[in-house]
Amino acid sequence: MKLFGHPDSGHALKVKFFLDWLEIEYEYEIIDIFSEPSTRSNEFLNASKFSEVPTLIDGSKSYIQSNAILVYLSDKFGKFKNPDERQKCLEWLVWEANKIGLCLPQLRCHKKLAKSHPEFILSQDAYNWLSARYKHDVGVLDKELADKNFILGNDISPADFSLCAYLMYTDEADIDIPQNVESWLQRMREQKGWQSPYEMLKG
Numbered sequence: 620m621k622l623f624g625h626p627d628s629g630h631a632l633k634v635k636f637f638l639d640w641l642e643i644e645y646e647y648e649i650i651d652i653f654s655e656p657s658t659r660s661n662e663f664l665n666a667s668k669f670s671e672v673p674t675l676i677d678g679s680k681s682y683i684q685s686n687a688i689l690v691y692l693s694d695k696f697g698k699f700k701n702p703d704e705r706q707k708c709l710e711w712l713v714w715e716a717n718k719i720g721l722c723l724p725q726l727r728c729h730k731k732l733a734k735s736h737p738e739f740i741l742s743q744d745a746y747n748w749l750s751a752r753y754k755h756d757v758g759v760l761d762k763e764l765a766d767k768n769f770i771l772g773n774d775i776s777p778a779d780f781s782l783c784a785y786l787m788y789t790d791e792a793d794i795d796i797p798q799n800v801e802s803w804l805q806r807m808r809e810q811k812g813w814q815s816p817y818e819m820l821k822g
């Protein structure tokens with residue numbers, strides 16, 4: 620297996636953290652996500668329909684979209700306990716892509732990359748909207764985590780790897796993390812394979 624990622628990509632972090640937690644052997648290569656897509660390697664371009672990280676190659680097939688890759692790996696390595704758990708995970712993976720995964724990456728880019736990449740600067744209206752969105756969404760997560768260790772209950776599930784990824788970079792965005800979310804993030808940091816995002820994705 621081979622994973623393409625980049626240290627600034629929370630989407631890649633989801634998959635790399637999961638692979639390391641699974642203790643799977645795989646190759647890892649960094650793609651310069653700030654480069655012109657057509658300049659990226661042919662191996663990557665052939666594997667990655669939208670020229671994005673993460674992209675995973677397994678044998679003769681390639682897989683894209685972080686949450687879909689988590690599903691692929693969970694099916695392959697038997698990490699869903701049963702069909703009900705699989706379905707509940709899918710619900711959270713779709714929620715993540717539409718909620719936390721919508722606002723937090725943009726808020727982080729706005730703060731972290733604005734100097735080097737002015738195209739990431741948000742208008743005040745967009746910033747206000749995304750901040751309100753984040754506040755609401757992280758509140759949903761906080762409520763959910765009030766009485767459980769992980770998003771589906773007492774055991775970790777593939778959905779936790781998706782939900783936590785961008786929240787692991789929050790010191791780079793002007794946002795707050797509520798208490799139950801912070802306690803859960805700490806439990807995620809105690810999982811095998813965990814390293815800080817830049818360590819994990821540095822290659």
Ligand SMILES: N[C@@H](CCC(=O)N[C@@H](CS)C(=O)NCC(=O)O)C(=O)O
Binds near residue numbers: 683685
């Ligand atoms: N929905 C995708 C998002 C992937 C994505 O936006 N990747 C960014 C880095 S976080 C990327 O590769 N950007 C480079 C480009 O678009 O050229 C997923 O979940 O994997």
